[in-house]
Structure formats: structure tokens, C-alpha cells
Amino acid sequence: MTNEFIEKAEKVIAATYKRFPIVLTQGEGCTLFDSEGGTYMDFVDGIAVCNLGHAHPGIAEAVANQARQLVHVSNLYYTTPQIVLAEWLVEHSFADRVFFCNSGAEANEAAIKLARKYFKDRGTPERFRIITMEGSFHGRTMATLSATGQAKIHKGFEPLVDGFDFVPFNDLEAVQKAVTGETCAVILEPIQGEGGVQYPGPGYLEDLRKLCDQQGLLLIFDEVQTGMGRTGKLFAYEHFAMTPDIMTLAKALANGLPMGAMLAREEVAASFTAGSHASTFGGTPLVAAAALTVVKALVEEGVLQNCERVGAYFKDRLLELKAKYAFIQEVRGQGLLLGLDLSLDGASVVKACMERGFLINCTQEHVLRFIPPLIIQEAQIDALIACLDSIFEEMTDEAS
Ligand SMILES: *Cc1c(COP(=O)(O)O)cnc(C)c1O
Numbered sequence: 097m098t099n100e101f102i103e104k105a106e107k108v109i110a111a112t113y114k115r116f117p118i119v120l121t122q123g124e125g126c127t128l129f130d131s132e133g134g135t136y137m138d139f140v141d142g143i144a145v146c147n148l149g150h151a152h153p154g155i156a157e158a159v160a161n162q163a164r165q166l167v168h169v170s171n172l173y174y175t176t177p178q179i180v181l182a183e184w185l186v187e188h189s190f191a192d193r194v195f196f197c198n199s200g201a202e203a204n205e206a207a208i209k210l211a212r213k214y215f216k217d218r219g220t221p222e223r224f225r226i227i228t229m230e231g232s233f234h235g236r237t238m239a240t241l242s243a244t245g246q247a248k249i250h251k252g253f254e255p256l257v258d259g260f261d262f263v264p265f266n267d268l269e270a271v272q273k274a275v276t277g278e279t280c281a282v283i284l285e286p287i288q289g290e291g292g293v294q295y296p297g298p299g300y301l302e303d304l305r306k307l308c309d310q311q312g313l314l315l316i317f318d319e320v321q322t323g324m325g326r327t328g329k330l331f332a333y334e335h336f337a338m339t340p341d342i343m344t345l346a347k348a349l350a351n352g353l354p355m356g357a358m359l360a361r362e363e364v365a366a367s368f369t370a371g372s373h374a375s376t377f378g379g380t381p382l383v384a385a386a387a388l389t390v391v392k393a394l395v396e397e398g399v400l401q402n403c404e405r406v407g408a409y410f411k412d413r414l415l416e417l418k419a420k421y422a423f424i425q426e427v428r429g430q431g432l433l434l435g436l437d438l439s440l441d442g443a444s445v446v447k448a449c450m451e452r453g454f455l456i457n458c459t460q461e462h463v464l465r466f467i468p469p470l471i472i473q474e475a476q477i478d479a480l481i482a483c484l485d486s487i488f489e490e491m492t493d494e495a496s
């Protein structure tokens with residue numbers, strides 16, 4: 097059965113993904129089930145998406161209730177779930193206004209458009225260039241892939257959209273040098289996710305904020321991966337003594353339903369007026385109802401606190417592994433966005449974990465990334481650590 101499905105998929109689905117040979121059919125909390133009765137503990141979480149876990153009863157109920165009431169009308173009209181959600185996001189962040197869309201790439205497109213428009217509105221149309229980071233990831237649309245600092249994502253799609261200048265992450269001087277009279281903004285992930293869980297150095301983001309203020313640049317935080325509680329705070333910028341001007345969200349915003357958002361403070365947001373930007377599905381009642389369940393759970397049901405506590409526990413356990421195995425270079429990250437940087441290829445570890453019932457992910461070929469649902473418990477962390485320990489031990493034995 098399973099192989100039959102996989103064979104079919106290989107014929108009819110665009111071959112853009114290298115997939116693992118399992119067909120997932122059901123989920124519950126942090127557990128996934130495949131078509132052959134196999135079970136997996138999920139440390140991938142749809143790439144940091146289903147933060148309340150799989151098949152969350154509150155999400156199922158919210159979606160079912162909303163689907164019976166109103167799924168979609170155009171943004172030509174007001175709808176209540178969207179209004180209540182925007183109000184919540186504004187109350188809980190630096191921002192004053194929200195634009196809703198359907199994905200991380202779309203949220204970043206909106207941010208790029210807003211930054212350009214802001215400077216056009218000020219009579220400085222020559223300021224359209226955006227400084228972006230090497231190793232970053234901002235999406236796969238033409239503008240967002242052009243903003244992405246990874247050659248493998250550009251390859252084959254040139255010419256890229258003009259207006260992006262790359263500098264190394266964590267290097268303030270490089271940003272300083274890259275600023276010209278044409279620069280309008282800096283975009284970055286406060287913690288790089290796809291880039292291998294790269295954490296900013298002490299003072300870097302605060303100094304970057306100061307530099308942007310001095311130069312009159314907008315600071316855009318791509319919190320598509322780090323936002324919505326992933327790092328133990330609602331938004332990763334809260335770990336630092338600064339705020340951005342624009343922030344993008346998606347991934348976990350609606351626990352697996354497609355939703356993105358671009359948030360900005362009033363003065364900046366004011367450059368989007370009627371007709372500036374739009375999305376047919378953006379902020380539709382169905383996904384907004386799911387997102388309202390997410391934000392309630394994060395704050396009122398202790399999910400955020402759980403992430404902070406279990407994340408710290410998880411990091412300690414990873415540091416114990418690092419003390420034991422010389423090929424572990426570094427443990428990085430915060431909350432439940434954690435990376436284990438190896439001096440060897442991570443793919444075989446991912447495969448061995450899967451064979452033992454654990455789904456984990458590897459970025460940049462050598463960084464094991466752990467991004468489980470934020471409801472995960474210590475016992476489940478212990479199980480993964482034991483699994484990794486035994487795999488690492490076998491690897492050490494083979495090498496010697
Ligand atoms: C996943 C991701 C994106 C792209 O989101 P999509 O919903 O796949 O378009 C953008 N930025 C960051 C930081 C991401 O992790």
C-alpha cells in the first residue's frame with residue numbers, strides 16, 4: 097500500500113521535495129502515525145508549525161464551528177475573527193497594525209513592499225535597497241528568494257529581484273559598510289532557523305537597532321519561524337532590549353492552517369493605504385478562528401511557559417551529549433528552537449532516528465534542528481536524548 101502511494105506520488109507531484117519514504121496518516125499531540133502502523137515522536141512539527149500539537153481538539157472545534165458559520169468572504173468586508181486576532185497581536189507586540197496573508201514568503205513580500213513604499217512616500221524613491229544576511233531564509237517567491245542569503249536557493253532563477261545587499265550575520269561593521277544612500281531597510285531573522293539555528297551575539301541586535309535609527313533605516317524582523325512562542329517568548333525580539341519596525345509571522349500562527357501576517361508600527365504601516373496591497377484569502381475567518389485558539393493557548397493555557405521550561409531542560413540535556421561526544425561542535429538556540437552543530441554529516445543521524453521512531457530535521461547538512469510542538473514534556477525529551485545517545489555511541493564505535 098505504502099509503496100504504491102509513493103510510486104504514484106513520484107509520477108504526479110512536482111518533484112520539488114526530497115521526501116522520506118513514509119506516508120503519514122494521523123497525529124495526536126507530539127505523536128505521528130504512518131500508513132503501516134508505525135509511530136513517531138515528532139521533533140519537526142511540520143517545521144515549527146503545529147505548536148499546540150497535532151489534531152489539537154481546540155483547533156478542531158474552532159475550525160469546525162467557524163466552518164459552519166462562515167469560511168470566507170472578501171476583504172471588501174469586515175469579519176470578526178480577523179479583527180479580534182489583529183487586536184490581540186497589536187496588544188501583545190510592539191506593532192500597531194497587521195496585514196494578513198497566507199504564508200511566510202507572502203508576509204515578507206508585504207514587508208519588502210511596505211519598506212519601499214515608506215521611502216517613496218517620503219520623497220526618497222532612490223532608497224529601495226535592503227540589507228539582508230548571509231545564511232538567511234525568507235521564502236521562495238521571487239522577491240523573498242532574492243532576499244534569501246543562500247546561493248542554492250537562487251540557483252536557476254536568475255535574474256534575481258534587484259535591491260538586496262548581503263552581509264554576514266552577526267557582523268555589525270559589515271552592515272555599517274553596506275549602508276548607502278540607496279538603503280531603506282535591514283531584514284533579518286533574530287535567530288536564523290534554516291541557516292542552522294544561528295544565535296545573535298551579545299548586543300548585536302541592540303546595536304543594529306541603533307545603527308538603523310542613526311541611518312534612518314527600517315528594521316524588519318522575519319519571525320516566521322521564531323515567533324508565536326517558539327523561543328519561550330511570544331516573539332523572539334522580546335529576548336533583546338530593542339524592537340523592530342516591521343515583523344513577519346506565519347508558520348505556527350494558525351497551528352497548521354495557512355496564515356501569515358505582517359505587523360508594523362503606525363508611522364510605517366501608514367504607507368499601506370487602500371489599494372496598496374491585498375490578498376484574497378488573507379485573514380479569512382476560518383484561519384483567524386484557528387489562530388485565536390493558538391494565541392489563547394499560548395498565554396492562558398501555559399503553552400509559552402511550558403516551552404520555556406522544557407526548552408531549558410532540553411538544552412541542558414543536549415549540552416550533556418556535547419560533553420560526551422567530540423564531534424558535537426556546539427549547542428545553539430532558545431526555547432524549543434535548538435540546534436546541535438556536528439562536525440559530520442547529519443543525514444545519517446536523521447535516518448537512524450526515524451528508524452527508531454523519532455522525526456528530527458537537519459539544516460545546512462550538519463546542524464540537527466529540534467523544533468517539536470511547544471506542548472512537549474521532559475519524558476519525551478529524555479526518550480529522544482536516549483535515542484541520540486545510542487546512535488552517537490554506535491557512530492563512535494564504528495569510527496574507532
Ligand atoms: C519558513 C520560513 C519562511 C517561508 O515561509 P513559507 O510559509 O514557506 O513561505 C520565511 N522565513 C523564515 C524565517 C522561515 O522559517
